[in-house]
Amino acid sequence: MFTLNPQSGIPIYRQLVEQIRRMVAGGQLKAGDELPSVRDLAVEHAVNPMTISKAYSQLELEGILVRQRGKPMQVAAQQHSANSEYARLQHLQPHIEQLVLVAKQLEISDKVLLASLREQLTKK
Known part of the structure; x- marks a missing residue:
């Protein structure tokens, strides 16, 4: 379900947080879905x-996940339109900024x- 890379230089907990945020925003994880223990x-x-x-x-503090005693952690019901294309695009913003910076440096x-x-977008 998740891909965690200890050699990436990004703390494991942050990798997991970002992946869950993206999966919720992208609709792969929906309200009520249970996460692994x-x-x-x-x-x-x-x-x-x-x-x-x-x-x-x-993620619980951010309202993305909910904890119920004796049950697995679940995806919370989203209060806003987190699934709009614009909202999902915001998850790419740091990567876009990094790409632009590297391209300028090169x-x-x-x-x-x-x-x-x-070309990358049209590859199958």
């Missing part, structure tokens, strides 16, 4: 259970960058 996810990815718990707690023109993006 802290223990199961920690064993599956060979990480400390506190790492998973930290991610789940952060002195790649807008025209070439956009052509490359179009």
